[in-house]
Amino acid sequence: MTRSITALWAACVTLAAIAGAEELRLKTRTIDPAKESSPGLELRAAGMNPRSLTGSRWHWLIQVNSSDLSAWEQRGATILASVPVNGYIISAPDTMNWQDLDYKYRAPIQATDKISPQVLSAELIVGDEIASSLAIVRFHKDVAPWEADGILDAEGVRGIRNASLETEDRLIEVAPAQMHALAAWDEVEYVFPAPQGMKDGEPFLVCGGVLSGAYEVAMLAASYGEGWDGPGRGRASISYSFGNLGTRTDVIQTKAEFRRALEQWARAAAVTFTETTARSAARNIDLMFATGDHGDPFPFTSGTSVLAHSFYPAPPNPEPIAGDIHVNDAWSWSIGGQWDVFSVVLHELGHSLGIGHTDTPGSVMYPYYQKATELKQPDIDSIRQIYAAPDTTAPLALSITIANPGEGARVTTPTVNVSGSITGGGSGMRVEYTNASASASGACLINSVFTTYSCAAVPVTNGANTIRVEAKLDAVTASAERTISREAPGDVLIAVTSPVTATTTTTASQIQATGTASHPGGIASVTWVTSKGKSGSATGLETWQATVPLETGVNAITFTVTSRTGIQSSRTISIERTAATAPAPPPDPTGDKTPPRMTIQQPIGNFIITTASKLTFRGTATDNIGVQQVTWTNSAGMQSGTAQANQSAGATNWSFDVSIAVGFNAIQVRAWDTSGNSTLYTTTVRRY
Ligand SMILES: [Zn+2]
Ligand SMILES: [Zn+2]
Numbered sequence: 001m002t003r004s005i006t007a008l009w010a011a012c013v014t015l016a017a018i019a020g021a022e023e024l025r026l027k028t029r030t031i032d033p034a035k036e037s038s039p040g041l042e043l044r045a046a047g048m049n050p051r052s053l054t055g056s057r058w059h060w061l062i063q064v065n066s067s068d069l070s071a072w073e074q075r076g077a078t079i080l081a082s083v084p085v086n087g088y089i090i091s092a093p094d095t096m097n098w099q100d101l102d103y104k105y106r107a108p109i110q111a112t113d114k115i116s117p118q119v120l121s122a123e124l125i126v127g128d129e130i131a132s133s134l135a136i137v138r139f140h141k142d143v144a145p146w147e148a149d150g151i152l153d154a155e156g157v158r159g160i161r162n163a164s165l166e167t168e169d170r171l172i173e174v175a176p177a178q179m180h181a182l183a184a185w186d187e188v189e190y191v192f193p194a195p196q197g198m199k200d201g202e203p204f205l206v207c208g209g210v211l212s213g214a215y216e217v218a219m220l221a222a223s224y225g226e227g228w229d230g231p232g233r234g235r236a237s238i239s240y241s242f243g244n245l246g247t248r249t250d251v252i253q254t255k256a257e258f259r260r261a262l263e264q265w266a267r268a269a270a271v272t273f274t275e276t277t278a279r280s281a282a283r284n285i286d287l288m289f290a291t292g293d294h295g296d297p298f299p300f301t302s303g304t305s306v307l308a309h310s311f312y313p314a315p316p317n318p319e320p321i322a323g324d325i326h327v328n329d330a331w332s333w334s335i336g337g338q339w340d341v342f343s344v345v346l347h348e349l350g351h352s353l354g355i356g357h358t359d360t361p362g363s364v365m366y367p368y369y370q371k372a373t374e375l376k377q378p379d380i381d382s383i384r385q386i387y388a389a390p391d392t393t394a395p396l397a398l399s400i401t402i403a404n405p406g407e408g409a410r411v412t413t414p415t416v417n418v419s420g421s422i423t424g425g426g427s428g429m430r431v432e433y434t435n436a437s438a439s440a441s442g443a444c445l446i447n448s449v450f451t452t453y454s455c456a457a458v459p460v461t462n463g464a465n466t467i468r469v470e471a472k473l474d475a476v477t478a479s480a481e482r483t484i485s486r487e488a489p490g491d492v493l494i495a496v497t498s499p500v501t502a503t504t505t506t507t508a509s510q511i512q513a514t515g516t517a518s519h520p521g522g523i524a525s526v527t528w529v530t531s532k533g534k535s536g537s538a539t540g541l542e543t544w545q546a547t548v549p550l551e552t553g554v555n556a557i558t559f560t561v562t563s564r565t566g567i568q569s570s571r572t573i574s575i576e577r578t579a580a581t582a583p584a585p586p587p588d589p590t591g592d593k594t595p596p597r598m599t600i601q602q603p604i605g606n607f608i609i610t611t612a613s614k615l616t617f618r619g620t621a622t623d624n625i626g627v628q629q630v631t632w633t634n635s636a637g638m639q640s641g642t643a644q645a646n647q648s649a650g651a652t653n654w655s656f657d658v659s660i661a662v663g664f665n666a667i668q669v670r671a672w673d674t675s676g677n678s679t680l681y682t683t684t685v686r687r688y
Contacts, residue, residue, distance in 0.1 A: 022085030024063055024105065025222040027359065028113045033063050033105035050108055052186040053147050053154070056094055059140050059186055063087045063105035071101060080141050081189070081218035084225060089189070089218050091142045113220060114183040116192035116359040119176070134194040135179060136368075137170045138219050143187045151185050164204040164368060166305075171198055190219040195361030195368065203338065204368040205307055207347060207357065217356050219367070227354035227386035228271065228283060228313045228323075235270040235388055238323065239448075241279040246289030248333040252443060254341055256430065258287055261346040263428035265353060268380045269387035273427055275448030282314070285323040285352050287345065291330050296321060300328040307331055307339070310348040323352045336371070343372040355382045398424040398478040400431070400453070400471040409484040410521060410565030415457040418444070420480065422471055425450030429473040433458050437465040444469065460486040463520045485521045485565060492569035493518045494526075494561040498637045498661035505576045506638040510549045513573070514636065514663030517542055519563040531556035545663035547635075550577040575638070595677035596623035598630075598669070608685045610660065615685065617643070618655040621671035627652040628672045636661035643669070660687045 024031040052058065063086050069079050075098075078091040089109070092098075098106075119135060139148045148170055152159055155178060160171040171194055174182075179191050198204065228236035240262060245254045262273045279286045293299040298309055307328055314322035325348045331339045343364075350365045358365040360378040402420040405411065418433055431444040433455040444455035458467060465486060470479045496502075496515040504511075515538075517523045526538040528546050532555050538546035548557050558572040600619040608615075621627045630643040630652070643654035658667060665685040672678045 022063075024061065024087045025084045026113050026220055027222050028115075028117060028220070030222075031105070050111065050184055050186040053150050057091050057142075058094060059109060059189075060090050060092055060106050061087060061109050062090055062103045064103050066102060075101065078142050079215055081216045081221075083218050083221040087221075088215070089140065091140060108186070109189075109220070111180060111183040114188055114190050115179055116190065118193045118359040119179060119191060132173045132175050134171070134173050134196060134199055135191050136165075136194045136198075137172055137182055137188055138190045138192070139168045139170070139187050140189045141168055141216070143168065147187055151182070151187055155181050157182070160199055162198045162201060162204075164198070164202075164206055166206060173199065192219065192359040193361055195366075195370075197370070198361075198368065202370070204370055205339070205343060205347075206305060207307070207367045207369075219357060221356060222385075225312055225316055225354045225386070229387055233384070233386065233388045235272075235391075236283075237272040237274070238283045238285060239274045239276040239278070239281055240285040240287065241276050241281070243279055243286055243288035244290065244329075245287070246327065246329040246333060248329065248331075249335055249341055253335050257335060257342040258345050260428050261342055261349050263426070264346060264375050265349055265383065266427055267390055268375050269353070269383040270390050271353060271387060277448075280320040282319040283323070284320065285325060285349070286320075287325050287327070289327045289329040289333075291328065294326060296326070298326075300326075300330060302330070304328070308344050308348050310351040312351060313354045325349065325352055338371075340371045343369065346372050346375070350379065350383065353383060354386055355379075358382055398422070398429075398471055398473050398476045400469055400478045400480050402467075402469060402480045402482045405482060405484050407482055407484075409482075410563075410567075411460065411484060411486050412565070412567070413460075413486070415459050416467075416484065417454060417456050418458050418467055418469060418482070419452065419454040420469065421452050422446070422450060422478075424473075424478075425471060426473055429471055431455070431469060431471045433467060433469050435459060435461075435465050435467045437461050437463070460484065462486050487519065487521050487563060487565040487567055492561055492563050492567050494559060494569045494571050496559060496571050496573055498663065499573060499575070500637060502572075503574045503576075504638045505578055506550070507578055507640075508550065508633060508635060508638065509577070510547055510635065511575055511638060512545060512547055512635040512661070512664050512666060513538075513557065513559065514543070514545045514661050515559060515571070517544060517561040517569075519561070519565075519567070522564045524562045524564045524566075526559060526561050528557055528559045530558075540663075543662065547664070548575075550575055552577050552579070590625065590675065592625050592673070592675035593677060594624045594673070595679045596621045596627050596671040596673045598671040598679045598681055600669070600681055600683075603683070603685075606683045608683060609688070610685060611688050613660055613687070614657055615660055616655060616657050617667070617669060618653075619669070619681075621645075621652045621654060621679075622650065623671075623673040623677075626674045628674045630654040630656075630669060630671045632656050632658065632667065632669045634658050634660075634668075635666035636663065660685050662687050 075096050076093045079088050080091055081089045157172050157174050157178060162171055182188055183191055228238050242255060245251045265271060266273060291300055310325040311317050311321050311323055333339045333341050335341055346364050347369055357367045358378045360366055363376040363378040364372050365379045365382055400422050404419050405416055429450055431446055431453040433444055434441040435458055438459040438461040440459040444453045446453045464483060466481055466483045468479055468481045470477055494517045498514045517526055523541040526544040528548055529535040532551040534549050538544040555575045556572055558570050560568055560570045562568050598621045602618045621630055630645055633640040641656055643656040645652050645654040667683050667685055669681040670678045
C-alpha cells in the first residue's frame, strides 16, 4: 500500500510539515538533534539494542527534512506516528538500506522515553516498597496482538480485560520494575497510568486514534505545534461555526454544549472564540457531525470505533480545515448520556487548539475518557504550555435590556418577537424568556458576539402580559421585564344608550347622546363627528356623554371609541332635525304681552342628580288672560310632550313624566298663554 502525502494534520493523526531545524518534543524530554547526532547508532554499536520478540523489524524515531516520506516507504519502512517537530516513529525491516535517505536524526526510542513521567512520579511515591500500579502498555501499531501478548507472557505479566481498550493497548497492574522491563522491548511505544475504573470494567470514550492510512501523533509526544497564537505563550482570537449537527440531539442543545466546552478552554487559556457562519473562514473551528466519507481523507468507515477527530491548528495544518472537529454521527450521541456531546467536543477542542493527550487518568485530554464536567489541572497545564493564561481583567457586569416591544405596547397578534441587547455576555451564556401570563417560556437566540438576542414568537395572552428575559452566564443572572397588552379588535365595544333608537326626529338644535365603551386595555377617548361637518369629544370614557349640535335635515353622527391600544370601534346614529313643532300662538286681539308665571313644585333645583330612570315634573302656571298649555322637552332621547293640566283655584296645575337617560338630560318646560307669550324653565338632570 502506498500512502499519499497530503498536508492534513488531524488530532491523533498527522502528516509531515516542512520546517527548519526543530527539537523533537517528547513527554520525557526535548531532543535537540543538532546536539545529539544519531545517538541511536552509537547505542546500537555499543550493543544496547532493545529486545525484540522477532528481531525482524525495529522501531526508530527519525527527524526528516522533507515531508515526502515516499522514499522511506519504498525502502520498506512503515510510518507509524508523528512526533513534533518533523519527527516520525517508523518501523523498518532489519535489512533496510538507510543509505542516502534524507534525515537529521535517527535513533531507537530509549526505554526511559517510553515510560510516562506520571508513572515515574507514582514510583517515587511508593518508595522502596514493591507496589503495583495500574498502567496501559501501548504497542506500536504494526505490532500484532499475538506479539503484544507474547511480550507480556515473556515478562510474566497478565493483561486485564476491558472492552474499551484499543487493539494496541494492554491494561496491566505491575510493579515499576516490570514497567521498565516492558519499556525495554522494541515493540512497546509507551507505558502510561491507567484509570482505576478501567480495571473495574467501566466503559470509556476513546479518542479516535486508530484512523487507518494516516499518522497518529505518538502517545510519547508532547503537545503538538505552537497553537493558534504562534510561537511562545500568547493570545489567540479564533472563530467557530456549525455545520450539520447530526441526527441524535437537538441542534440548539448541541450548540449550547459546544459553547459550554469553548467556555472551558477560554477560561483555561488566553483564547477568545467568536461565532461565525463563515464555515470556511481561516482561523475557524467548524463543528460537524458526519458519517462515512465526509470530505477529508479520514472517512468514518462503518464499524470503526472512532468517535470523532479534529484537526490541529494552522500551522501545521492548512486552512480551512485547521481546527475543525468532525463527530461520527453513527454513535448514539446525547446530552449527558454515555456518548455525551459535551465530553467529546471538550476533548476534541483540546486538539483543535493544538494540544495532544495527557498521561493523567481522569483528565479530559487523557486518551480514554468518561463523562466530563470541566477541564482538570493537567488539561490546563497542557494548554498553558502553548498559550498565555486567560486575561484577568474583570468582565463587564452582565446586564440585559429589552428594546422591542416597548413598555406598555399593545398588540393584537398571538405572539410577539422580543429582542434587545446584552452587555457583559460571553461564551456559554443562555438567554431565556418567560411569560407567566401565557404560561410560556423558551430559549432565545444570541448573536455571535453575545451582544444582542432575539426571542421569536413569544406567546401572549389577551390582556396584560409581563414578559421577562433572563441572561444566564455562569452563576450570574441578569433580567429585564416588559409589560404589554394583547387586544383583539373585536374586544372594543361601544354602545349608544341614548337616543335609544338609531333614527330619531327632533326639532331641537342639539342632542345629548350617552353611551358606554369597554376594552380590556382601557379606553383612551370617545369622539364624534357629524355628516354636517361638526366634531368633538365626549366627556367620560367607559360611560360617556356628548352634546352634539344638529343642523336642519339628517345628521349622521358617528361616535368612535379608541382603546389605549389604538384600536377603534364606531357606532352611527341618524337624527333628523325638523322645524319646531311648538304650537303656533293664536292671534292676539288684545295686545297682551304678559307671559304666564310658572312655579316648579318638583323636582326642585336647576341641577338634579339622580339614579332614577323616570322623573315626574309638577308645577303650576298662571296668566293674566289664560294659560293655554305647558310643553316640555328633554334633550336626551329627543323626548318632548305636553303636560297634563287642570284648572284649580285660578291656577293651572300641570305635570308630566319624563324618561331620564344615563348622563345629562337638559329639561325645558315652557308655559304658554293664549296670546302666544311663554315662560321657559330649564333644569339639568344628571343620571348615574
Ligand atoms: Zn484525543
Ligand atoms: Zn473528518
